[in-house]
Amino acid sequence: MVEQIDLTQVNWARAQFALTAMYHWIFVPLTLGLSFLVAFFESIYVRTGNEEWKRLTKFWMTLFGINFAIGVATGIIMEFEFGTNWSNYSWMVGDIFGAPLAAEGIFAFFLEATFFAVMFFGWNRVSKSFHLFSTWMVAVGSNLSALWILVANGWMQFPTGMQFNPDTARFEMQNFWEVLFSPVAISKFTHATSSGFLLASLFVVGISCWYLLQERHQTMAKRSIIVASVFGLLSATYVGFTGDEAAYTVAQKQPMKLAAMEGLYDGQTSAPLVAAGLINSAKLPGDNQQPFAMEIKIPGLLSLLANRDPGSFVPGINDLVFGNRQQHIIGAQEKIEKGKIALELLRTYKESRKSGDQAIADASLKAFGDYQENMGYGYLNSPSEAVPPVGITFYAFHIMVVTGAIFPLVLLLILYFQIRGTLAYQQWLLYLGMLCIPLGYVSQQAGWVLAEVGRQPWAIYGLLPVTVANSNLTSGTVMTTFFLFLGIFTLLLIAEISILAKQINIGPEEN
């Protein structure tokens, strides 16, 4: 199916997608959460009629706008990149993948774009209540767009609701609802959006802590802290639940990703969770080396997390690569053999149809049906290719979880001292609150690194590896656009941070 694979080109294309996705995700979570926080602030203003709350709303809204613009800038490229750099992917699954993207445009982006203008420029042009409504619509629109794109991503992680059509050599949608309500899509959506709420809360709390340390805008800072830390705590709880749900669906639908997340090579019953560890980077599937240079384990917890049963069996990388008859696990080795047969049958089918040999075509199509389940594996050359980079996946997962566990504790302390009225005297806590902003961003990035690196080598899990999904370009071309995007995004990021810093320094307008 693929004449020759230029690995450097694939890797540049992956690097470019990673670059644009990571840059985009710097800005999106803040948009998701801050839009709601601004809506809360404005709701309080409209209810109380207190102009102080209006100034507070406008201040956070200014920061929201600065962040929003660059989120839009980094977002447009991602949509088109599916076509430009992953054109074979676009054709093979455009039937399924395009639909949520189009729905995103219709349902979500226009809400954002239309009401954004009211939110920023409508203060004197529309009524108070319509303005508030618009602010809420921006929040709903932003989060709706997250829904559709995460449905699309969820489908790539766990393809469902479709069938392979051998005549067009692509996958075609059979059930829109199965795509929309796939368990992976749901857990992606809830986990990603609530983590955005948490990040935005940390952002608001952190900046407010800075004002308290500076002894400036103290009333505004305290008010912001109350709303944001409550929202942040609720969100953090939800992030925890949805994270547990996400881990469970990964275990059920992407066992290889789970094994890599935990550096688990030999599957076991009552599998322990590695709470922290140093990966042995020389370790390969099937060898006798220890997977960790050192580790701290919690007995039975991984089995509980993965299967909701502390005594259950969790397959490891070796089981998934070489198979495990006892546990009825078919290994990648065997899947590759079947997959190669499937590809060969598909080729025979297409050629015999072309030459008009209907009998052979029918026979190969029938046989193809028995093997097509593993067709994606036919593109792999060795079973170890089915293993994602274990180190990156492991560390990304653990960084995400550890940082994620710190945030609710900090927020709880801040809220506690705020309620007692002594927060301004807890300098250490204020510094900790500020530190949570960069930590929040690290946690966010780690989450997506885990999601995307952990599903390698697949563009569509089990069906289409990235090496087959990409466009027919030279690596020089993709390298050039990679650096073009790296350059412009970095420039814009510097500008964004500089503008944000200045606006924070200026603070809300004083009476």
Added chain:
Amino acid sequence: MIGNLDYSTLQHIWWIITSLVGSLFIFLTFVQGGQTLLFTVPRGDEEKTLIINSLGRKWELTFTTLVLFGGALFAAFPKFYATSFGGAYWVWMLILFTFIIQAVSYEYRKKPQNFLGSTTYEAFLFVNGSVGILLIGAAVGTFFTGSSFSLNQYNQVTWQTPYRGLEAARNLFNLSLGLFLVFNARVLGAMYLINNIDHKTLTDRCRKSAWKSFLWSLPFLLYVLVNLLFMQGYARSPETGEIFLQSGKYLQNLVGNPATLVLLLLGLLFVIYAVTITCFKGKNNGIWFGGLGTVLVGLAVFFLAGFNNTAFYPSSYDLQSSLTIYNASSSHYTLTAMTYVALSVPFVLAYIAYVWRQMDSKRLTIAELKSENAEEMY
């Protein structure tokens, strides 16, 4: 009812929907056209800021429509998405690049400590309005002039030139279409500003500018139209699906489908009427007629390319690799599902129109830029 539509009807419906979104986008490029006026029309920073704030209330609509255009093409004609974006790589990448730099420019231009300086952001806006629109026009031109690509039996595209789509801009027809779009966007931009801004001397200059841009657009428009009537086109045999070159194909499409001819003529008339009342009658509502006219002309152009058994994305290198609405579309199921989704479009248009009215009932003045909400202004 939608569930019973046959495949071919759905393919036609989706070409109409995609064409409509594309045409609305071309209308909304009044934002881009307005951006190209920044260095010539306003006198002084105050007027420039007024223009930017006026356009700044609308730029996201244009941007979003472009994104939706991409999404609609992906959902309805994924083979086009894969072939054109993956093939004509550079032309699309450069177009996107100009939109990336646009997206931050409104917000960052006036903000203190903006790192690149106001002039850079203004230049970004100018590049988006000129180079961006020119390249989009050139890319649409290839719907008629064709591109050099081939598809293998698995529909993977091989582009035949190292320029990756940029070669489109070397073709006089494509270039003319691009330049026409640039000047038309300038006309629309000026008319939008006249409608949106309350500032006599500035809008007077906009009227002059609209007239000049209109005159500039004419030779390119004529070149495109005359060529369309006489050029050979990429026809599809209804029986075999085979693609072949046919002389006067687009003329035949026009005559064979009078609705398209009516759209084209009506559209042109509306644009001419809009320019006349704006430049000589002192009217402020030219943008509506100009906008409607632009949409109608856009629809006619897209219909010419896609309907009546025509290949809308032809390959001049390998005729049989050409894309038609039949061979490039999504499955019957997906088109049906997406048609249900598209039922919400009138609702979306309605709330956009409502908000537009709410926001633009009072025209923008310099005084408002200095009001209590000054810090929110661009």
